[in-house]
């Protein structure tokens with residue numbers, strides 16, 4: 346528990362035992378489910394936490410309430426990592442009302458058996474709720490990254506309660522760079538919805554924000570321009586750094602050898618940054634993060650069952666669903682008797698926006714030879730032009 350300001354307390358919980366966040370993301374340093382309490386004439390609880398953390402959250406809440414009762418539970422997002430305790434909260438505090446969007450109200454029965462409709466206050470864009478000195482203003486943020494999402498601005502203290510926006514993997518006591526895990530979180534969880542994030546950033550630009558309180562990761566109190574700039578870059582799909590990701594899918598190591606050879610050539614040619622990633626073994630979410638971070642990428646994959654090796658197929662499906670765009674891509678295929686990977690990778694890239702696909706596809710027959718190495722060198726030169 347942490348006092349954020351005289352009236353606002355942190356009552357969220359760190360989860361360091363979860364194996365996979367959302368059943369797909371490794372979180373070596375855990376994750377935090379953030380929740381806040383605003384104490385004024387009226388008391389508002391800002392979101393609950395995952396059911397994995399119910400007990401600890403109620404302990405934090407009770408302590409922060411210091412004998413008083415909450416008047417409102419503000420629900421910015423219904424995803425269970427935040428909304429998991431709405432029904433248990435409602436049961437424990439029968440006089441409290443639930444403040445949420447109309448969409449969230451309509452979705453509520455999908456998650457809880459208890460009928461909570463009579464206790465709901467549906468709010469829309471610009472509505473205000475006075476707690477006394479503090480006033481909450483509701484700002485709709487549909488599809489960031491669910492349809493019922495809103496963020497909340499408290500104008501006295503100039504705090505933006507930003508829902509999943511500006512969130513980050515990692516428990517709050519983790520000492521680590523913000524951007525690395527915030528970027529992995531952003532592109533994998535929110536990445537598809539860049540347009541909607543841009544719309545929210547436009548609205549946020551009209552607010553005087555002194556502090557951002559997200560639903561995951563640290564509370565941002567200083568240098569807010571840095572974080573907002575990152576979100577502008579990420580949500581507009583603008584490459585953040587000059588560099589080349591080589592993502593490879595190798596069965597017996599020969600495609601890997603080609604990927605490493607290409608990296609060596611690129612470094613010799615003075616490429617600003619080269620990252621080589623093994624799609625079969627590395628965290629796919631991390632590789633997706635790098636694909637969006639850098640302005641260039643090379644896909645290198647073996648042919649398999651007349652298709653492309655499965656981890657590359659999966660990587661491409663992820664990139665497509667996250668709206669990968671505005672980058673330059675080179676292709677390297679391997680095939681011992683009927684190379685098909687290049688054709689499939691190129692066709693998949695054709696379904697993405699504003700990509701420059703470098704031609705020709707480099708074809709390796711089993712292992713690099715003089716001819717394919719020369720093709721690889723041409724690709725390296727095209728990549729650093």
Ligand code: FEO
Pocket residue numbers: 422424426427490509560561
């Ligand atoms: Fe952190 Fe979309 O839930």
